[in-house]
Amino acid sequence: MTARRVAITGIGVLAPGGIGTKNFWNLLSEGRTATRGITFFDPAQFRSRVAAEIDFDPQAHGLGPQEIRRMDRAAQLAVVAAREAVADSGLVLDELDPYGIGVTIGSAVGATTGLDTEYNVVSDGGRLDLVDHQYAVPHLYNFLVPSSFSAEVAWAVGAQGPAGVVSTGCTSGIDSVGHAVELIREGTVDVMIAGATDAPISPITMACFDAIKATTPRNDDPAHASRPFDGTRNGFVLGEGSAVFVLEELESARRRGAHIYAEIAGYASRCNAFHMTGLRPDGAEMAEAINVALAEARLNPDAVDYINAHGSGTKQNDRHETAAFKRSLGEHAYRVPVSSIKSMVGHSLGAIGSIEIAASALAIENNVVPPTANLHTPDPECDLDYVPLTAREWRTDAVLTVGSGFGGFQSAMVLVRPERSSS
Structure with a gap:
C-alpha cells in the first residue's frame, strides 16, 4: 500500500517584525532584523537585555475580552496563526467531518508569560512565601497545562479529531508537524492544523538562560546581536512567535485545486x-x-x-x-x-x-x-x-x-x- 503524502496548503505566522505570512517573508527576504532591547519588563538586572519581541495586540487580531483573559500570550499567538492558516488554505472546515481534523501544537516552555505574571500577583511581587490564590486569574489551570494550547486551537477551528501538544524543547516546532504528518499518512485524519508557539520573554526565562550564559550580552547593539555562524557570536537572542499550518493529504488537496506550498516528504x-x-x-x-x-x-x-x-x-x-x-x-x-x-x-x-x-x-x-x-x-x-x-x-x-x-x-x-x- 502506497503511503499517503502530505501537503502544506495554509500558512499562518506571527513573528518578530512580521505579523502575518506576507510581512514575515518580506522581513526575511529583505534581510531586516527584529531584535531590540527588551520592552516587556525592566531587564536592568539581567546579563542579556535584548530580545525579539512581537508588537502584538490580541484585540486588533480578533480576540475578544474573554479569550484574552482566558489565554496565555502563547495560546493567543497560536489561535491567531491558526486562523490565518485556515483562511489561507481556502478550506471550509465546517463542511468537513470534524473527527477527520486534528491539531498538534508544539511548545517548549508552555504558558511561561502567564505563569510568571500570575506568580507575581499571587505572591504580591514575591513578598509572600504562602501565596494567595484568590488573586489569580480564574483560568490559571489553563496556564499550568500546555495541552490548553491545542484545545484552544481546536476550539477555534472546530477540530474534533486527535489533539495534543508536543514538547521536545527547541525541536518542538518540527516534531509537532512531523507527528501531524504521520497521522495523515496512516489515515487517522485527512487534515491537521499543526505548528508551534512560545512566548518566553519573561524575567524567569531570561534568568534561566543568563545562568548558563546561553544568551548574548551584546546589549549595546540589539539590532545586530544575533550572529549565527559569525566568528564574533556570543549567544542567542531570545524571541517569541507562532507558526501554524494546514496540512492535507496531497491528492485530496490537488482535487480541490488547493494552492500547495510544498510537500513534507521526510x-x-x-x-x-x-x-x-x-x-x-x-x-x-x-x-x-x-x-x-x-x-x-x-x-x-x-x-x-x-x-x-x-x-x-x-x-x-x-x-x-x-x-x-x-x-x-x-x-x-x-x-x-x-x-x-x-x-x-x-x-x-x-x-x-x-x-x-x-x-x-x-x-x-x-x-x-x-x-x-x-x-x-x-x-x-x-x-x-x-x-x-x-x-x-x-x-x-x-x-x-x-x-x-x-x-x-x-x-x-x-x-x-x-x-x-x-x-
Missing part, C-alpha cells in the same frame, strides 16, 4: 543521550536524523537545494551543526546554501522550528534563500556557504530544515516542490 528525530545542554562536536545524531529524513523523502544528499539551519548563534551549536551537514551531505555540504533566520527573528524556543518550516516553504514558493543577517566575520570552523547579509535568488526544489534542542533532541525535515515529489 522527517526524523534522534536524541544524543549525552548531556542536557552539551553537544557532541561531530554532529552524529543530527546527521543521522538528516540521513533518515532524506531516505524517507527518497532523495540523495546532493538533491538538497537549501538548508534552513538551526543556527542559534552559540559557538557550540553552530560548530556541531556545521559538522552534521558535512557528515550527512559529504562534499555537497560545501555547495548548498545554508542560512539561519534566527539572525533576524531570534530564537523562540519551541516555536522556532515551525517558523523555520514556514520560511522553508516560502523559500520554495519564491525561489529565494533568506540570508544570515549580521554575518560579517567568518568563523574558520564554520566554513560553509551561509548566505551572508543578503537574500539570494536560488532554485529551491528541496529544502532541509533542522532543529537542535536541550536534552539532546535533533530533528530534520525535508520539504519539496510538489511537481518534484516522487510517487
Whole structure:
C-alpha cells in the first residue's frame, strides 16, 4: 500500500517584525532584523537585555475580552496563526467531518508569560512565601497545562479529531508537524492544523538562560546581536512567535485545486543521550536524523537545494551543526546554501522550528534563500556557504530544515516542490 503524502496548503505566522505570512517573508527576504532591547519588563538586572519581541495586540487580531483573559500570550499567538492558516488554505472546515481534523501544537516552555505574571500577583511581587490564590486569574489551570494550547486551537477551528501538544524543547516546532504528518499518512485524519508557539520573554526565562550564559550580552547593539555562524557570536537572542499550518493529504488537496506550498516528504528525530545542554562536536545524531529524513523523502544528499539551519548563534551549536551537514551531505555540504533566520527573528524556543518550516516553504514558493543577517566575520570552523547579509535568488526544489534542542533532541525535515515529489 502506497503511503499517503502530505501537503502544506495554509500558512499562518506571527513573528518578530512580521505579523502575518506576507510581512514575515518580506522581513526575511529583505534581510531586516527584529531584535531590540527588551520592552516587556525592566531587564536592568539581567546579563542579556535584548530580545525579539512581537508588537502584538490580541484585540486588533480578533480576540475578544474573554479569550484574552482566558489565554496565555502563547495560546493567543497560536489561535491567531491558526486562523490565518485556515483562511489561507481556502478550506471550509465546517463542511468537513470534524473527527477527520486534528491539531498538534508544539511548545517548549508552555504558558511561561502567564505563569510568571500570575506568580507575581499571587505572591504580591514575591513578598509572600504562602501565596494567595484568590488573586489569580480564574483560568490559571489553563496556564499550568500546555495541552490548553491545542484545545484552544481546536476550539477555534472546530477540530474534533486527535489533539495534543508536543514538547521536545527547541525541536518542538518540527516534531509537532512531523507527528501531524504521520497521522495523515496512516489515515487517522485527512487534515491537521499543526505548528508551534512560545512566548518566553519573561524575567524567569531570561534568568534561566543568563545562568548558563546561553544568551548574548551584546546589549549595546540589539539590532545586530544575533550572529549565527559569525566568528564574533556570543549567544542567542531570545524571541517569541507562532507558526501554524494546514496540512492535507496531497491528492485530496490537488482535487480541490488547493494552492500547495510544498510537500513534507521526510522527517526524523534522534536524541544524543549525552548531556542536557552539551553537544557532541561531530554532529552524529543530527546527521543521522538528516540521513533518515532524506531516505524517507527518497532523495540523495546532493538533491538538497537549501538548508534552513538551526543556527542559534552559540559557538557550540553552530560548530556541531556545521559538522552534521558535512557528515550527512559529504562534499555537497560545501555547495548548498545554508542560512539561519534566527539572525533576524531570534530564537523562540519551541516555536522556532515551525517558523523555520514556514520560511522553508516560502523559500520554495519564491525561489529565494533568506540570508544570515549580521554575518560579517567568518568563523574558520564554520566554513560553509551561509548566505551572508543578503537574500539570494536560488532554485529551491528541496529544502532541509533542522532543529537542535536541550536534552539532546535533533530533528530534520525535508520539504519539496510538489511537481518534484516522487510517487
